[in-house]
Amino acid sequence: MKHIQTFQVLPDIPEPLSFLETLAGNIWWCWQYDAVDLFHRIEPRLWDWSGRNPIRFLTYVPQNRLEELATDRSFLSHQQRVRESYERLPCLHMKDNIYPFETRDVIAYFSMEFGIHESIPLFAGGLGILAGDHLKTASDLEMPLVGVGLLYRQGYFRQFLDQDGWQQEDYPETDIYQLPVEKVTDMHGDDIEVSVTGPAGEIRATIWRTHVGCVPLLLLDTNLPENPPEIREITSKLYIGDQGMRISQEMVLGIGGMRALEALNLSPAVCHMNEGHSAFSSLERLACIMKTHDVDLKTAMEIVPRTTVFTTHTPVAAGNEEFPADMIRPFLIPLEEALGVSATEILSWGQLPDSSPDAPLSMFVLGARMAQYRNGVSQLHGRVARRMWTHIWPRRSEEETPISHVTNGVHIPSFLSHENSQLFDRYIGPDWQRHPSDPANVHRIDDIYDEELWRAHVMSRARLIRTCRRLMVSQYKRRNAPKEVLKNAELVLDQDILTIAFARRFATYKRANLLLQDPDRFEALLSSTTSPVQFIFAGKAHPRDHEGKELIKRLIHFARKADIRNRIIFLEDYDIHIARHLVHGADVWLNTPRRPFEACGTSGMKAAINGVLNVSILDGWWCEGYAENRGWRIGNGEEYGDPAYQDAVESRALYNILEDEVLPCFYDRKNGDIPMRWVRMMKESMKMGMRTFCSHRMVSEYNERFYQPAAKRLHELLADDASEARGLATQRDRIRTLWQDIRVEYPERQTEGAFRVGQTFRISTTVNLGELRPDDVEVELYYGIVKGVDKLSDGKSQPMEMLEAHGNGQYLYACDITCAVSGRYGFTARVTPGGDDWIRFTPGFITWA
Template sequence: MLEEFIHETRIAYFSMEIALHNNIPTYSGGLGVLAGDTIRSAADLELPMVAVTLVSRAGYFRQELDAECGQIEHPDSWQPDTVASSLQAKIAVNIEGRLVWVSGWLYILEGHMNGRQPVILLDTDVDENHDDDRQITHYLYGGDEAYRLKQEIVLGMGGMRMLQALGFKVRQYHMNEGHSALLAIELLRRYAYPKEDLRSGESAYDIPQIRELCNFTTHTPVDAGHDRFAYDLVGRILSEEFDRATLKRLAGEDRLNMTRLALNLSEYVNGVAKRHAEVSRKMFPGYRVHAVTNGVHPFTWTARSFIDLYNKHLPGWCHQPEILIRAECCISDEAIWEAHCQAKSILIEKVKALCHISLDPQIPIFGFARRMTAYKRPDLLFSDLERLKNIARQRPFQVVLAGKAHPRDLDGKHLIRTIHQHIQELAGDIPMAFVPDYDMEIARTMVAGVDLWLNTPLRPMEASGTSGMKAAFNGVPNLSVLDGWWVEGCIEGITGWAVGDDTESSNGDDAKSLYDKLEQTILPLYYDDRSRWIAVMKGAISKNASFFNSHRMMRRYATEAYIR
């Protein structure tokens, strides 16, 4: 089975999390879903890649809400042997003075157009290992700083060794965020000059060659979000011999900064939206940061009713999503609305089944779903409950929300409880539902079934965001803060609407802007001018979905990063 993938040179794509399938819990949120869409598009476009990630046997977590609407985390364990094949290779990395053996599983991601891409799931749960070491690859983003460093050793260094042991020929390495940057240590070893050939003052390593091999995508516009490890911790855990002086020069004198290491050893570096690239250049002056705006996988995130509609009127759209630009002229208003009503009814059924709340198909539904954390501002909609009630009394609307808080994010957990308090306070005025245990399947249903997609982060903290792109494939307009991808995607009144302007100073005025848009523009349009509303739906498809897709993203990576 492996033989079909090792005969040609491939791009090795490293990511701490990859959303392979809804029922395989090797992802926690946007980073993993983006990685999954990357591999799915690579399969459709037949780009030769191999993905490397951790098996995450215990997953992220299943979310339950208790009687007080507090989040309870349950294990989300899975067995890789049910969907993947055991690889006949083991490699070792040295952690805390012990050899830690790493085995692997081969998962073959099959695209809907018959493409296939290999995904290597690294696993330390093998008989040869100490009990503690067997759990290194169990918990996605679990444990303390030491646990995270061990995982990043396995991912970066172990992943490199596994690819070599399996016989993969690698053209280039693509680091999706800094978690895998320790693969640089492996490259430094491979491209070290013999000591006897060095003249005084010369570098011991072929840094230009290493840089030619590496690409790095950064996703985090907040300095505190980049992994840093104290060198004392690195020295204790990473017991293999390494050149500390060179590592400090490349990754920072005070602490090992994984982002800095990746930046210094990558010839091609990119942010995930034009605005994010600008922010990254300011964060890391002196580095050339390109902009490749994220996209979403067309087939995965499009509802069945819209797939059938596009297949009928715009054949080939799934391989060439740019064809969707013709949606405005080639698909009737009636057909668009009927496809939307089918998707909306599926959402209403799911909310009834999971939340025991009945929503009205004749009333617009607003959707908000993402990781529950402070900078995403899931509570912005509830800033003025009395005004929200007054708006709803004039023109009714409904709201569906979903999202998990990281187990250690106490503020995020508090937000979930606060949102439920607001839902109770608004009962009788605004029907609302919080769908528990947010996952890919719930996301797919929500982005297709709501009438309007909300996104309200603090600027400039949204690197890209992709949920609104998914909504666009289903003709759902966005009402979003001008940050991340929406700076590029928003054409006011054509593809959706903006909350506030695009300056950081307007963050404090966003609630008023949100209410004004709902009361004065969006709800009147929905109720009073259905044809104009459908025109905005078509604008979202033709101008957003046609561009903000992972096929376009991967073609950009192929021509600008991989082929050089």
């Protein structure tokens, strides 16, 4: 039907309850237990039925119930308490707030997905949950950050299993008018729209805004009547399969996102690209800088990367998105005029060094080329990323590849159980959420009585089991299972036995089947009467990942065995709601990735802060988190060349840990007492999570290491008509022209023979700089342990001092080196550009002796 006119009917909220509508409009409520309880107490069953969506919920609350609550003094007192907390949000009093940034200096955080709450389906998995935690934490820390994403009408798929255990996908339409979003309008009340030019014409998008505490999240939507059907589909589904559609999505996110900020009169001081999906934002930012500050492209290229952060989450090269040159080129042609270069030149920014013009465009390469600040998401992932991408910076060692790491963290108030939150309020103090990683707060976890902590956990486990039973009955009803099966579903699991959870994306490298390597041994574990154990599995396989779907099917078939079917279950449609119950109530969090394919993984962190003990491969974050007093490791961090052998070895190690260590520790209860050693490990796990893997630590680290230096740098580069940036562009051209003339002679040591630890000797070299000057470059000695004919490990660099100018561009450099540790060492010398990291690490600007 065409030309449909619409109208909306809102619930008639009595005036004493009017704050409920205000509260429902800001996602802040979802990490405030007092606010969640306020909605829950209105109509508990209706709250769950509504998907814990307060806007939808209030639509269906009976009018007589609202009238009753409007005179309920207990409820109104509760509402007033929540209101007072809400009204302390600094954004409601922004004029009184001082940021450590210049006026209107905002950080624009781009992400393809945002996982804030299960009622807002804009996410697929861990990447989105991390982005949501980033926004929540920025709000807690009162940072001037704005999120930029897409508003999906169908989002990611809902998961259902058929009678045979094969995954089915459904994409239900989201009712946008039951989400806490509002159209962004101009001063006349008209919708603000932006457009991006695609090969088939204009892609128009409207802008929606939602409030995550004090952080606005801007969401672009192409589902407009004036757009043709194929354009409307761009923001229909998250991670849409068609490559042309994916390019359009990422163009709308990056280029459209920057234009949305400009339409709102926001010129970000820093842009943070969360994965390569948003790398096109840098192209539009170049154009904005050129237009706004009247500078050429070369000057803009000195500004944009120095004020851009790029975070990669992918530890496998094949997992980074690429687009064929012929497919992407038509999308780049509309940018030629604004940037003043050809589409072929723009395309080259996303191609590997020395590629042909027809090579694919890598979104990682484009993101890395446009950002000075690049990071992986754990210490191990930083090393893996440097190894993966060292070829982008040829002639540099792997250790010096300019990719650092910021280990992920989780937003503790969003994932801490209600019981543990109450313990924290009582023992740590009611303001612990403001500084969760403060050492004094962490230390006070030891003050919690062991019995109280164990009782709180037992309550969480009981709630998890009740939830699992309800979900299993719902699953079987959906499949029209017989009455006997439904009756058995009501009895699955036991509230008093060791409960192990495995919940994550069902990608093959995560190895959900590791326990099935020895089905008889697994079955013996599950059927034990002396040390009983039960398993809960949950997770989605990608719609095109048939191997992942096979893993789910195999688990379902195994779980149907009569003697174990009450001890092992699979929960459909894993989401934040299910995850929250699992990380609250499980005893053990199991993680079995094939190292080093887990970039970080944050579900185990969420479990840890609740006292759930991790049993995991030493991969991702667990390499940094593991200690024997707070969990268990599977193996010792080995990496294997033969996957089948690896699975055989590590499955046996897993069984041994469960049988010989985990189960005895859990059931070690003298005279019927609580498991004292287990509770001590729970406390250590909680302290680790609070101290090290909290999102407040993570976002503060981004702020101190990247955001603040980048924002400060922007003002320096733009001062005095961008004089410094223009000078840097000139310097880069000069270096590029003259670099080929540099020659470095082999360095010589002035003392022969072997050396003893503590001795010092001098090394010198002659360098021909051509027309370059000593203050244009850095001359360094590079040394390390000899690992082959021409390879050094643990390489270190040391500046060499210019001692003499010999004329004709020749200079003598030298430095002293002290022998700190015995071993066989090698050394050489090199020249790199002087200046900051952006120019020092320019590919090609390095000359070795």
